[in-house]
Amino acid sequence: MSVRRTRLRGILGQITTIAVTLLGLLMLTFVIGRMMPADPVRAIVGEDATRETYEQVYLQLGLDRPLWEQFLRYLGDVLTGDFGNSIRTGKPVIEDILHVMPATVELATFAILIGAGLGIPLGVIAAVNKDRWPDHVVRVFSLFGHSMPIFWTGMIALIVFYAALGWVGGSGRMSQFYIGMVPTRSGFLLIDSALAGQWDVFRSAVNHLILPASLLGYSSSAYITRMTRSFMLDQLGQEYMTTARVKGLSKGQTIWRHAFGNIRVQLVTIVALAYGSLLEGAVLIETVFAWPGFGQYLTNNLIIGDMNAVMTCVLIVGVIFIGLNLLSDILYRLFDPRTK
Amino acid sequence: MQDAILDVKNLSIRYNGASEDAVRGVSFTLGRERLGIVGESGSGKSTVGRALLRLLPGARVTADRLRFEDVDLLDLSEREMLKVRGRRMSMILQDPKFSLNPIQRVGAQVAETYLRHFPANKAEARAKTLEMLAAVRIRDPERVHDLYPHEISGGMGQRVMIAMMLLADPDLVIADEPTSALDVTVRLQVLNILDGLVRDRGIGLIMISHDLNLVRNFCDRVLIMYAGRVVETLDARDMDAAEHPYTRGLLAAQPRIGGTRGPLAVLDRRPEWKEGSTP
Ligand SMILES: Nc1ncnc2c1ncn2[C@@H]1O[C@H](COP(=O)(O)OP(=O)(O)O)[C@@H](O)[C@H]1O
Ligand SMILES: [Mg+2]
Numbered sequence: 001m002s003v004r005r006t007r008l009r010g011i012l013g014q015i016t017t018i019a020v021t022l023l024g025l026l027m028l029t030f031v032i033g034r035m036m037p038a039d040p041v042r043a044i045v046g047e048d049a050t051r052e053t054y055e056q057v058y059l060q061l062g063l064d065r066p067l068w069e070q071f072l073r074y075l076g077d078v079l080t081g082d083f084g085n086s087i088r089t090g091k092p093v094i095e096d097i098l099h100v101m102p103a104t105v106e107l108a109t110f111a112i113l114i115g116a117g118l119g120i121p122l123g124v125i126a127a128v129n130k131d132r133w134p135d136h137v138v139r140v141f142s143l144f145g146h147s148m149p150i151f152w153t154g155m156i157a158l159i160v161f162y163a164a165l166g167w168v169g170g171s172g173r174m175s176q177f178y179i180g181m182v183p184t185r186s187g188f189l190l191i192d193s194a195l196a197g198q199w200d201v202f203r204s205a206v207n208h209l210i211l212p213a214s215l216l217g218y219s220s221s222a223y224i225t226r227m228t229r230s231f232m233l234d235q236l237g238q239e240y241m242t243t244a245r246v247k248g249l250s251k252g253q254t255i256w257r258h259a260f261g262n263i264r265v266q267l268v269t270i271v272a273l274a275y276g277s278l279l280e281g282a283v284l285i286e287t288v289f290a291w292p293g294f295g296q297y298l299t300n301n302l303i304i305g306d307m308n309a310v311m312t313c314v315l316i317v318g319v320i321f322i323g324l325n326l327l328s329d330i331l332y333r334l335f336d337p338r339t340k
Numbered sequence: 341m342q343d344a345i346l347d348v349k350n351l352s353i354r355y356n357g358a359s360e361d362a363v364r365g366v367s368f369t370l371g372r373e374r375l376g377i378v379g380e381s382g383s384g385k386s387t388v389g390r391a392l393l394r395l396l397p398g399a400r401v402t403a404d405r406l407r408f409e410d411v412d413l414l415d416l417s418e419r420e421m422l423k424v425r426g427r428r429m430s431m432i433l434q435d436p437k438f439s440l441n442p443i444q445r446v447g448a449q450v451a452e453t454y455l456r457h458f459p460a461n462k463a464e465a466r467a468k469t470l471e472m473l474a475a476v477r478i479r480d481p482e483r484v485h486d487l488y489p490h491e492i493s494g495g496m497g498q499r500v501m502i503a504m505m506l507l508a509d510p511d512l513v514i515a516d517e518p519t520s521a522l523d524v525t526v527r528l529q530v531l532n533i534l535d536g537l538v539r540d541r542g543i544g545l546i547m548i549s550h551d552l553n554l555v556r557n558f559c560d561r562v563l564i565m566y567a568g569r570v571v572e573t574l575d576a577r578d579m580d581a582a583e584h585p586y587t588r589g590l591l592a593a594q595p596r597i598g599g600t601r602g603p604l605a606v607l608d609r610r611p612e613w614k615e616g617s618t619p
Binding site for chain 1: 393395418422423424425426427430431433434435438439440441442443444449452453456457488490501504505508
């Protein structure tokens, strides 16, 4: 009874937190919109519109109303799914964003798989061998990944692995030759090409994905390695690890069967956060590899001052992080019996 | 002793980076009996216990002899040691709040000992586990089996620990301050359970404690340790005939029910005892 009530209160608290965070986020994007030097009316009517047209649009946009009223109006628009139109394309920005998002999600997902697949084992190895040579090697390896200038490394990698060795595809999501050959269904090229049975396109897409995803994954593995190492070190000193050894388990068994379970939740949280920052747009890598994704979209619109687009991008990044936080909260409840 | 389980001669242990040995020239033998190791905190009791299980990675262990039944603990490979730990020699740790894995059900943690050492399937291991939980007088084994460590009391946790460490039927159990973390009210209960099982199954017991009164009631023989050295070995029933001033000091420092209410004696410590000179 009381357990159920506490849990209910926990859920209500969570919903309130999310609502407040979202509201704050919307205020932020609203303020960004107002503070941008670009004139929203001029953006719509163009440079040579008459004074009347300008006035008319000015009133239509409600810019003469008090700020709080404008905010409420913005709130209403967003809640009904109206994020405004893009100046550049004239289409609703949400449509444009949904169009570029899959490219980034595809890249980020592969990158995080590589990053976690590399970072977690390396972190464990470093912790288990603390202050011995494997720890030092891992530290240097991840320091390098952390501090490499991704723009520069990206270009070098393209020159070496694409131009010189020909092991991977060059820039873009697939070879020029294949563009337009696969009907867009999900927007995820790997899925679409597989659905269409176009295995040549699929292979080309993988070839193009592998290099930028590896670079991104390597750079995000640095953080994952460091955190895994410190989580693991905490556990290795715990008394239950001695118990496990006394029972006759080998060192490796105590690590994977006992310690690892105890850091699982923390790992999920930091991997989710790393994934979030990848989704937010690996701006540099998307630029080097001419990857038509979210990062490029955001940068381009910042440069030309397309307010609606920028506001919506910021909003989406915020929502992604709220979502990931919620996810790690839920997993925490699922994995840690002490929270029940 | 004829059927000695353990034969330790001149055991010395130094932690890496330390300037002094934590354990110095300790010798004793153990049969199917209950041996107490008593001494104040820091005297090296736990270090001896862990050395027997070879769980001192950051220390150098030397001895003239360190035999456990038919094996030489000094040059047994780690692979071989894995078959000794849990199966033939095990250890009950101090505080179940820390010594149990917080995210695994207690039943699974107990069963792991069995699965590690016997070719058994899950169902067999579960049956053995329930049987063992009942043996440590847990009234409702089926229910406790599925609980997490934070859901059980300290006394219950220590009974689970005993179950876990006796499940594979070892020949020697080291109990390192098994009741120090428990409420006074359940200490005797837990000790009686351990004592009953050890006697019934003919298991050799090393009981480590700082509490001389407690040990004299549950052991046949007692080693008194001071600063890494054994200063005196006594039969529990001859305790009052102790000769070493440190032991006498320990005895005098114990409050006795029904004893006089005067201030307890302050423990005397002399540097020359460290060198093992006879008093
Ligand atoms: N891991 C360790 N590293 C260095 N010194 C240690 C370590 N563990 C114990 N010691 C030292 O060894 C001595 C004996 O410790 P311990 O065996 O734990 O004593 P007891 O169990 O009798 O309280 C103490 O001086 C303690 O400081
Ligand atoms: Mg101790």
